[in-house]
Amino acid sequence: MGWFKRDKEGITTSTEDKKETPEGLWHKCPKCKVIVSVEEHQQHLWVCGNCGYHDKIDAAEYFSFLFDNGKWTELDANMTSVDPLEFSDTKKYVDRLEQGKKKSGLKDAVTTGYGEMDGIPVTIAAMNFRFIGGSMGSVVGEKIARAIDHALKNNQAFIMISKSGGARMMEAAFSLMQMAKTSAKLTLLDKAGLPYISLLTDPTTGGVTASFAMLGDINIAEPGALIGFAGPRVVKETIGKDLPEGFQTSEFLLEHGFLDFVTERKKLKHKMSQFLRMSQKS
Structure with missing residues (x-):
């Protein structure tokens, strides 16, 4: 049993004396596992400098580097979801909403x-995955519709940044209706001759x-993004191949x-x- 005893003291520090690495100072890439400081990761726009993995943000x-000098004005900041169906499963929807607000700090x-992007006035809507997986409920659809109305009123281009697990099941048909509503608003944008970047x-x-997400005048994607209707597992089980x-992946879709x-x-x-300037000239 002597194999498991230390003959010398001071070889390692006792457990009580060990200092934990402070949280929030380092970032570990989910793909290649390289560790860098959070500050360095932010300077690289939350992209791994080693393997190019694009972290979810x-x-x-996004607004911090897309809008000039990170300056922008928020629209409909206080709009929040309610529970029109009084949905109750393993956890009440109202509780999920409150949990989402506390966890993400978002409404x-x-x-x-x-604001302006390279001096061009634009309206941008960006989804937040931290809030219930970026799911689309009535508030998401309404805020996007109102953002398009703002672009129409002010003769601006509209940019949509999508990151979502899909429609929010807790709102059922109310959630699915947002697909038609947002698509109809984009038709008005098209008729007005204003560009839409997705x-x-x-x-x-x-x-x-x-x-x-797929109705843009141009559809752009970040590298390695998962894009589809149903997930790969569901598709595989459905077609049996x-x-x-x-x-x-975005590369496959391209x-x-x-x-x-x-x-x-x-x-x-x-x-x-660059695309918006080309659109203005045409």
Whole structure:
């Protein structure tokens, strides 16, 4: 048993004396496991400098580098979801909403605002995955519809940044109606001759993909994003066949004509403003 005893003291510090690494100082890449400081990760726009993995970020982070100098004005900031169906499963919907607010610090799964991007006035709506998986409920649809109305009223381009698990089941038909409502609003934008850019990020699935996410004048995606209606497992079980390698990734969709291009996060602002300038000239 002597094998398991230390003959010398001081080889390691006692458990009581060990200091834990403070949380929030370091980031570990989910893909390649390389560890960098949170500050460095933020400077790289939340993209791994080693393997290029694009971390999930929400509206506040996108707005910080898409709007000039990170300055923007929020629309409908106080709009929140209610429980029209009095949905109750393993957990009441009202409790899920409160939990989502406390966990994310957000009021719902989309944030909308306006400002300038490379000097071009734009209205942007960006989904927040931290709030109940970026699910689309009535508030999400209404805020997107109102953001499009703002773009129409002020003769601005509209940009939609999607990141969602799909329609919010706790609102049933109320959630599904948002697919038609947002699509109809985009028709008005098209008739007014105003450009609409759709940016699909990881993941963009369900009713969001089946409506406004795929209706852009140009559809852009970040590298490696999961994009589709149903998940790969469900598709495989439905058709009873093995899926191609990389199925439902942004690169796969680009190759099969569902996207216009895939762009790294650091190039997004330049690419989108370039398209908007071209649109203004046509």
